[in-house]
Amino acid sequence: MAIVLGLDLSTQSATALVLDTKSGKQLAMARAAFGPDFPERGHPEGFIPGGYNNEVHASPLLWLDGLELALGCLGVSTDLSKIEAVSVSGQQHGSVYLGADYLAAFADGNPQTSLAEKIKPVLSRETSPIWMDSSTAQECAEIAAALGGNQAVCDLTGSVATPRFTGPQIRRFAKNNPALWAKTERVHLVSSFMASILAGKDVAIDTGDGAGMNLMDIRKGDWSPAALQATAPDLAKKLPSISPGSTVAGSISKYFVARYGFSTTCRVVIGTGDNPSSLVGMGASRPGKIVISLGTSDTLFAAIGGIRTDAAGLGHAFGNPLGGSMSLICVRNGSLAREAIRRECGLKSWDDFSAAIDKSPAAQSAILPMEVDEITPRHSAGRITLGKNVSKESLPRAAVEGQALSMRLHSRWVGTPTTQLLLTGGASNNSSIAQIFADVFGAPVLRLAVSDSAALGAALRAAEAACGEKMDYLESLFCAPAPGVIHPNRALRSAYDALEIELAQKLF
Numbered sequence: 001m002a003i004v005l006g007l008d009l010s011t012q013s014a015t016a017l018v019l020d021t022k023s024g025k026q027l028a029m030a031r032a033a034f035g036p037d038f039p040e041r042g043h044p045e046g047f048i049p050g051g052y053n054n055e056v057h058a059s060p061l062l063w064l065d066g067l068e069l070a071l072g073c074l075g076v077s078t079d080l081s082k083i084e085a086v087s088v089s090g091q092q093h094g095s096v097y098l099g100a101d102y103l104a105a106f107a108d109g110n111p112q113t114s115l116a117e118k119i120k121p122v123l124s125r126e127t128s129p130i131w132m133d134s135s136t137a138q139e140c141a142e143i144a145a146a147l148g149g150n151q152a153v154c155d156l157t158g159s160v161a162t163p164r165f166t167g168p169q170i171r172r173f174a175k176n177n178p179a180l181w182a183k184t185e186r187v188h189l190v191s192s193f194m195a196s197i198l199a200g201k202d203v204a205i206d207t208g209d210g211a212g213m214n215l216m217d218i219r220k221g222d223w224s225p226a227a228l229q230a231t232a233p234d235l236a237k238k239l240p241s242i243s244p245g246s247t248v249a250g251s252i253s254k255y256f257v258a259r260y261g262f263s264t265t266c267r268v269v270i271g272t273g274d275n276p277s278s279l280v281g282m283g284a285s286r287p288g289k290i291v292i293s294l295g296t297s298d299t300l301f302a303a304i305g306g307i308r309t310d311a312a313g314l315g316h317a318f319g320n321p322l323g324g325s326m327s328l329i330c331v332r333n334g335s336l337a338r339e340a341i342r343r344e345c346g347l348k349s350w351d352d353f354s355a356a357i358d359k360s361p362a363a364q365s366a367i368l369p370m371e372v373d374e375i376t377p378r379h380s381a382g383r384i385t386l387g388k389n390v391s392k393e394s395l396p397r398a399a400v401e402g403q404a405l406s407m408r409l410h411s412r413w414v415g416t417p418t419t420q421l422l423l424t425g426g427a428s429n430n431s432s433i434a435q436i437f438a439d440v441f442g443a444p445v446l447r448l449a450v451s452d453s454a455a456l457g458a459a460l461r462a463a464e465a466a467c468g469e470k471m472d473y474l475e476s477l478f479c480a481p482a483p484g485v486i487h488p489n490r491a492l493r494s495a496y497d498a499l500e501i502e503l504a505q506k507l508f
C-alpha cells in the first residue's frame with residue numbers, strides 16, 4: 001500500500017494527483033494552467049500562437065514552470081515526503097532538444113535556481129514543436145519515399161508518416177537548421193523529458209509514447225534503424241533508449257528533495273503519452289472498452305489484441321503501457337472548436353451551451369467544425385454541413401453531433417463493436433455533450449469518478465511498477481465509473497446512420 005503521485009503535462013495545463021492506494025482515496029490534486037496562470041507569457045492556450053507555415057510550438061520552460069507551480073500548490077496541502085513513487089503522462093509527439101551539458105542540468109540539485117533556469121542554457125532549440133504542428137508534409141513524403149511508401153511506414157511503425165509525429169518534426173529541424181541539429185545531443189519526448197527532470201538523469205522513452213514518432217518498430221518495441229536513417233543524420237545517438245512502461249528509472253533527484261521535501265527514496269517510473277496514460281487511468285488497458293477523450297484534441301482509443309493498423313492512414317497503433325497495443329484516432333478540432341462555436345453563438349458559459357443543445361432537435365443536421373486544418377479527416381479549415389439547414393440556435397448541437405459522427409466514421413477500422421463508451425477529458429463533464437456521444441454511437445456512456453484520467457493513469461503506473469501493486473486491485477479502487485449511466489436514444493439510430501453516410505460521401 002502506497003502513496004503515489006501522477007503528473008500530467010498536457011497541452012493546456014500541468015496536473016498533479018496524489019493517491020493513497022490503502023484507503024483508495026485521492027488525497028490531493030493541483031493544477032497549473034499554462035495560459036491563465038502565466039498571462040505574461042502570452043500563450044493563452046498553452047502553445048505559442050501565430051506560428052509560421054502551420055508550425056505550432058510550445059515553450060518547454062513554461063512546462064517546467066507549470067510543473068513547479070503545481071508541485072508548490074500540492075505541497076501546501078500535502079506532505080510530499082510521504083510519496084513513494086511518481087510517474088508522468090505527457091502530451092504526445094512534442095519534442096525537446098538539448099545540447100551540451102544537458103546531463104549536468106538534469107542532475108543539478110541546487111534548490112535556489114528553478115528548473116527553467118537550469119534547462120534554459122542547455123536547450124539547443126528554444127521551443128518545442130507539438131502535436132498541433134502540421135508543417136511537415138514535405139518531410140513525411142521524404143520519409144515515406146525512403147522507407148518504400150506509406151503502407152511500408154505504417155506496417156513498420158504503426159502509422160503512416162504523420163505530420164505531427166516526432167520523426168517528421170525532427171527531420172524538418174535537422175534539414176532547416178543543420179548547425180543547431182549538430183549541437184543537439186539529446187531529443188526527448190515531453191513524457192521522457194519530464195521523467196528525466198524528475199530522476200535528474202536521462203530516462204528512456206516508453207513503448208506507448210515511442211510509437212507516436214514514426215521511428216519505433218511497432219512489433220519489436222525498439223528503434224527501427226531504417227526509420228532513424230530515413231529521418232535525420234546521427235539520430236540513433238541523439239535518442240534515449242526505449243523501455244517498457246513498467247521501468248523504474250531510479251530515485252527522485254536531489255532538487256525535488258531539497259525544494260519540495262520529497263523523500264530521497266521516492267522512485268521515478270518512466271513516463272508515457274497522455275493517451276496511453278488515459279487508457280490505464282480509465283481502467284481500459286485490457287481489450288473490450290472504448291474510450292473517448294474530449295480534451296484540447298478529441299481522441300478515441302482502445303486496447304487491442306495484436307496490432308491493427310488503419311489502411312486509410314488516419315488511425316494509429318501505439319504501445320499499451322501495460323503490454324500489447326492500442327488503437328487511436330486524434331481529432332485536432334476538439335475543445336478549441338467547441339469553444340469557437342460557443343463564442344460565435346454568444347453563449348457565455350458551458351451551461352448556456354448545454355441549454356442550446358438541449359433545446360434543439362436531435363439528428364436533424366450536423367456540422368463538422370474545423371476552425372483550423374484537420375488531421376482526422378485530413379481536411380483544410382472550414383465546415384462540412386450535413387442534413388437540414390443549421391440555424392445559430394441549433395449550431396451547438398449540430399457541431400457536437402458532427403464531431404461525434406466523424407469520430408464514429410473514422411474509428412470503423414478498429415473493428416471493435418461499441419458496446420459501451422468511457423468518456424473522459426474536460427468536455428466529458430458536460431452531460432448534454434455526453435448524451436450526444438451516447439446517441440450517435442448507440443452505446444451507453446460511462447464517466448469516471450476521477451476526471452483526470454491521464455494523471456490518474458500516471459499515478460496507477462507508478463504504484464504498479466514501483467510499489468508492486470496489482471493493476472486489478474488499483475482499477476477496482478480508482479477506476480470505478482461515476483454513478484449515472486447515460487443511455488442512448490435508439491430511436492435516433494437510422495437518422496444518424498443517414499448523416500454518417502452523407503459525411504462519408506462528402507469526404508471520400
Ligand code: ADP
Nearest residue numbers: 010011012013295296297335350425426427430
Ligand atoms: P487537455 O488535457 O487537452 O489540456 P482537458 O481534457 O483538460 O484538455 O480539457 C480542457 C477543455 O475542456 C477546455 O479547453 C474546455 O474547452 C473544455 N471544457 C471544460 N469544461 C467543459 C464543459 N462543461 N463543457 C464543454 N467543454 C468543457
Ligand code: XUL
Nearest residue numbers: 091092131274297299330
Ligand atoms: C494523439 C495526439 C494528441 C496529443 C495531445 O496522437 O496528437 O491527443 O497526445 O493530447
